[in-house]
Amino acid sequence: MTDTETQRRDGPLAGVRVVDLTHMLAGPYSTWLLGALGADVIKIERPGKGDFTRVIAPFSDDESIYFMSVNRNKRSLTLNLKEEKGREILKRIVASSDVLVENNRAGAMDRLGLGYADLKAVNEKLIYASISGFGQDGPYRHRPCFDVVAQAMSGMMSITGEPGGQPNRVGASIGDIGSSLFAAIGVLSALQKRNSTGEGSFIDVAMLDCQLALMENAIARYLNAGDVPRALGSRHPLIAPFQSFPTADKPIAVCVDTNEQWERMCGAMGLEHLLTDPRFLTGSQRNANHAELEPLLIPVFATRPRDEWLDLFDEADVPSSPINSVPDALLDPQVVHRNMVVEVPAGSGKRFAAVPIHMQGAPLAAEAPAPKLGEHTADILAELGFSPADVEALRRDAVV
Amino acid sequence: MTDTETQRRDGPLAGVRVVDLTHMLAGPYSTWLLGALGADVIKIERPGKGDFTRVIAPFSDDESIYFMSVNRNKRSLTLNLKEEKGREILKRIVASSDVLVENNRAGAMDRLGLGYADLKAVNEKLIYASISGFGQDGPYRHRPCFDVVAQAMSGMMSITGEPGGQPNRVGASIGDIGSSLFAAIGVLSALQKRNSTGEGSFIDVAMLDCQLALMENAIARYLNAGDVPRALGSRHPLIAPFQSFPTADKPIAVCVDTNEQWERMCGAMGLEHLLTDPRFLTGSQRNANHAELEPLLIPVFATRPRDEWLDLFDEADVPSSPINSVPDALLDPQVVHRNMVVEVPAGSGKRFAAVPIHMQGAPLAAEAPAPKLGEHTADILAELGFSPADVEALRRDAVV
The missing domain is CATH 3.30.1540.10 (formyl-coa transferase, domain 3)
Structure with missing residues (x-):
């Protein structure tokens, strides 16, 4: 039932196609990684605007550095999902895809008619992963969430900082990226299940839940020994020095x-x-x-x-x-040896943290730069069988 | 070529067998998660001693809470890998396994004759994942590493804390757990590759590399805009308020x-x-x-x-x-609703952070408690075809 060619990238996930309906960080980081590992990731963006992070400063050559860092290895297709024609095109892509990842607020995809039940009807083997702040159920399911909210609510901030001082946010966006990594693990586990049973899956990963999983030791100590975890500066709670x-x-x-x-x-x-x-x-x-x-x-x-x-x-x-400071770290001989800074594309001078999964004997493909908004719209529509005239009409109708 | 029965657990990784040669945290957290997702995880431990963390306080019913939290969903087999007979038994297990995860210092497995090349000769399709502080190559490859070293060297501590204050360790062991999650992603990607090509893989994941990947935004900002990332208390560097x-x-x-x-x-x-x-x-x-x-x-x-x-x-x-403090967080109605605290085994009163990957329509199996040292030695040896008398002899010779 494949009516489009999956763009072949090298890597262990070569041949896997991911429909990417994510924005900001929790979703895009997850699909960055799937793309780096070889999946063909089609990022669906709002015509004219795209991902919210395209406008976050600072910029390099007019492109947001924030956006560029976590949207490598993706192709961008603009699609207005509020239009019936836009949703039809999405369903055609889903029909020939393996995975869909989205990080809209719980219920938003269902209201568009693009929830798991809707898309399972199009592709029964689809693996559909929803990343959200609080999950698809429960009293906060409709609430908005950003990184610091997940860090604050989970207790992560309460154990990070000087003893007796202010609670501190973890300097990296672990509130988002924690969920990105667990979502990738969920998707890849579901691929394994599909390979052995033929069945698709629905995966529900919440930023808040993932913070708690990262805090396993603090939680286990509190629940089983009554220790209330506190901020300890640079110190470990159980090991000294x-x-x-x-x-x-x-x-x-x-x-x-x-x-x-x-x-x-x-x-x-x-x-x-x-x-x-x-x-x-x-x-x-x-x-x-x-x-x-x-x-x-x-x-x-x-x-x-x-x-x-x-x-x-x-x-x-x-x-x-x-x-180390960040500049110190990047000059460290081990970091340099491990090629943990990658220039994308080669020769551009644009440099990012690399994928930290080294596959010996089967290096990953070179990373591809983050796409311009709608950069691959015409290509992807052509792969779906649309003629240049069709594409022109879709553009005129603001569908793409 | 399977000469042992894989213990069947429910979950997307049912039927996948993992040989677990890990200790402390970076490795065990990764295999905890694979086990929770349904893999049969056989933890190999040193006879008489086991994982170093079995002696870390605090304890509950004489078992280390640290150990219990991250060694759920595993079976424990004691095996002296310095004895030829111990290595032979390991090879028999590897022959019928899919994945091996180890987090010994780079080179240690090779010196035992249990490196990737050695075990690939036993099982060509093996997925062999090595988690280490600094990776399998480079000037620091032989150095020891614990969580705070990875957090310090990467720059993570330099961006966590009050502006102008002391650098702080992230309160959760993200130096370890970051690598646990990327290693799981590497293993599962390699399973997908094996399903499509039949080939095994060697995966090399370093704690230091993973910290840098988590810091992608800080690194991208520094390299492409010249901003030196600093500790900002609870504040985001790019978004306000x-x-x-x-x-x-x-x-x-x-x-x-x-x-x-x-x-x-x-x-x-x-x-x-x-x-x-x-x-x-x-x-x-x-x-x-x-x-x-x-x-x-x-x-x-x-x-x-x-x-x-x-x-x-x-x-x-x-x-x-x-x-929230940790106690506050665990009382939060959303955390309660999402069942993010799990009692293992049911009725024991021992409670831990749950798996944060919710598979709707196909809930994961109940988690199994962390094993006592060598708890499953006799069972696993019997599955391998050893008679009770053989097992007795192996115990007498301190092989198991």
């Missing part, structure tokens, strides 16, 4: 879990006498007595600059790191 | 992106005069002039308690939220 320390110049992050690491850390710091201190014999003791341990370490860290400590810990095989 | 505000009692998170939302927010706050203020006409202007906008909003927020603002914003359809 596992935090940043000031040094003679810049701060350093250090962490130690096993007794072997503790021995090596004390050796590197000239603190062998702590190894027989009854307060610090096990990991649990070191954490329980953290308030007594930290003041013993701070003055020692102050005796050397950070880079000397990094060398000592590297030699002693103790996990440690500088607290 | 999008942050927490004090009120007459407790703080509230509010965010506004589109002009329509801005109009509704100003209406709800009695600030209609701001709608014609030339500094705040567009989203870009509101963000660029944030330093002038915020002081106009703060005194207005101070006039009412938080819950009144929440009601007003709910009515006005403006995204807003309380800044």
